[in-house]
Amino acid sequence: MEIALQATGLTKEFKGFVAVNNVDLSIEKGTIHALIGPNGAGKTTCFNLLTKFLQPTRGTIKYEGRDITRMKPAEIARLGMVRSFQISAIFPDLTVLQNVRVALQRGRGESYDFWRSDKILSRFDDRARAFIDEVGLTEFTDERAAALPYGRKRALEIATTLALSPDMLLLDEPMAGMGREDVERISKLIQKIAENRTVLMVEHNLSVVADLSDRITVLARGEILAEGTYDEISKAPEVIEAYIGASHD
């Protein structure tokens, strides 16, 4: 078993409040791993620690065997570990093609200049079109981003993330705010992009988690409560109790 991302003793305190407490986490290469748990469990904090948007109080994080504990998000992105929406938002007035082009250009560490001619940017066209096809947006290639339906915007955001050539993708609630049709479409897309990449996602939609995840870590009150396949964790009494308990909070 090859490990892509490994956290050891990961801890985050906010003024004495322990939001993430001594978490050990191993994400196997090539798998889809979900981080779940009731409200306030520490999922977002944990996600922000792993993606380096927050500094841990204690603990270490390794990506592909390399210590990334003190690295910045942009540095780990260059190592191949990319968070969704890392390159901020979509430009609403640019087309789908232009947005992915910009992402490709930024992925190379060049800053984006609005005055840059279309001719210079067009050298990214072929690769941009490949990503657009990969996320199923071919028919929207020349649409303005602002005109896309919500689920398609999400797909575009994923395309711009893929433009950074990640080996590992970290997705923060990829299904948030989506209707059923979009959930199905984005689920398929995540499965597809995971064929040759590692995926870690924080997700509230448990049927999505059940469908997609090879392995699931359940957090509660900042600690790992259970870990395993969906079948395993959904039968664990402590998990059932944590979810039922939380719904009465």
Ligand SMILES: Nc1ncnc2c1ncn2[C@@H]1O[C@H](COP(=O)(O)OP(=O)(O)OP(=O)(O)O)[C@@H](O)[C@H]1O
């Ligand atoms: N910047 C902060 N300062 C103080 N406390 C914080 C901060 N960020 C998070 N917390 C606290 O840490 C705990 C865990 O929060 P976190 O957002 O990580 O949980 P979560 O599992 O993502 O919850 P949800 O499912 O509701 O998004 C909560 O009690 C929260 O109030």
